Amino acid sequence: MFIDWVSLLLINAMFGYFLLAAFVYRGLGELDHAKWAPGFLMVGVISLVFGGVMVIQWPLPGPFNSAFGEMSVLLGVIFLGAGVAMTKGWSLATVTWYGFFAGLAAIVIGARIILLKLTAAPIPSGGAIILSGLAGVLSPLGWYARSDKRLRVLGMLLLIAIGFIWANVTYRAYWGHMQTLEKWMPPSMRQAAPAPTPHPR
8 A cells, every 4th residue: 555645735736726816916015015924835835745755756656756746846836936936026927927937737647547537536627737737837927917807707716616626526535535544554563473383291
């Protein structure tokens, strides 16, 4: 049995997309973005650190390390970059262009998950990654057209939909892990099998 932390990455991404939806609707048109920075930095740290560990250690079978680990690293860099830019009062333009190219990679990975029928639920998982990638691809448009309230509403709705899809995948994962890991113990708690008792002569 392998132990992974995909559910942590999933719930972190779920919160990140709901946070991003709120920012697109309410914060994107504001001049001061600093109040949004803590949430973006928190999402970015968790995604970058634990996604990075997954990329280095490859604890998952097959291509899942790329699908979840590498995409989490890219998501973490985007959220960290956005959080720092918000703190410093910098433009988010370059962050959105990073999101554009990361989004293209996510679309490719999501399509392959569906076509190869990877994961226990390939359509929800692959669909969530594809839609997440679409949000990244559209992020430069959202930034340069941020004064258009209708586009911000459409962006918010897309991000909320992504958040709910990730919520479905996330809580299904937690539900399943509670059962599959029910009897798992770390090596330090495992007891060696007792030696057989010798028969009396």
